[in-house]
Amino acid sequence: MSIPTTTEVVKEDTTVVFPVESSIEIPFLQNDFVAFKEALAFKESQGKYRVVNTLGYLGKYQFGKTTLERFRIYNTDGFLRNPELQESAFLAYCKVNKWILRKDIRRSVGKVINGTEITESGILAAAHLSGAGNVKKYLRSGGQHNLSDAYGASISLYMKKFAGFDVSEVEANRKARV
Template identity: 60%
Template sequence: MKKNIVGLFTVLIVTALFFSGFTTKNNVDLSSYILDDVEMNYNVPNEEDMIMYTKPVPTTNYTLFLGKSYVGFKEALGFKESRGDYSIINEFGYLGKYQFASATLRMIGIYNPDSFINDSRLQEEAFTAYTARNKWILRRDIKRFNGKYINGVKVTESGILAAAHLAGAGNVKKYLRSGGAIGFSDAFGTSIGYYLKKFSGYDTSFILPNRKAKVAKIAKVL
């Protein structure tokens, strides 16, 4: 009988402890888990912030001002001749940025048109050499007519050199010495008078007159 009482008492104790475990779970003290020393602040961008972040960064456009410099002269003439295209060959066979004839290229030491059309540096050297030749041929006319007016157009050294590139130095001589009576126009109808006016007033003192000017030897090989 005593054994039954002890056993029953043991079961009651275990049962009480078992159920007390479930009831105390709802009253667990979580104070030890609070992180008082940790910053828990987060900033989330709003719609206006997102628009600001996605706006493209403005870029600044720079324009190189060449003015009436020699480089400005070259670029203006190259643009008129071909819109600055080194690779162009027009319907009459004129080549490159400055629209050279093959015969003119041979005169200044370039014998391979294929190499010429694919070499921008060679084209720039060709322009310098040819302009130096024309300046030597027209040196007396530049001195004589610079600052004078022909057909209402003021004659300048740069205008004369540009006209010589268009029509050849010989035709420019005829035009100047005839007071504009003997004219010349190319296949597109562009006249000496037009080039005298359009390319007036540039600084072409960089070019020295040279009767035998040719491109550098290294340029001919390329």
């Protein structure tokens, strides 16, 4: 029996059977640091290493040039072609932000601001978006200092969207290097 096309009329009951894979593996991410960084990367660039947005932010995690310079990365073309370097830069940036925000993390995790429970992963994601200093201002103002980027993503959005990931494996380090 043939499967009818859109121009054919079915004049009788027709059953179509599709083969079923016996062992389909569905990827599942834990709520760990890998899941956190992949979720953030998807929001930033759809997880693509060679993306440059309209404002000049680069790579999978959409780094600004000044942030890259903090890690002594000056060749942006080389950075875009080097996934390992991008991953190392992201981890180093998380470590630095965790060190800068360590006191605010201790004081704020578990509190509710703008209807969102504050978590360490939300804080790190928001710091990636707007910088650790702006996250400090947000937390210390009870959410009044809620900056948004040029595309409309705000600190409070990142606090909510990236809440609840286990980022405990990221060690605070003010001198983190790539």
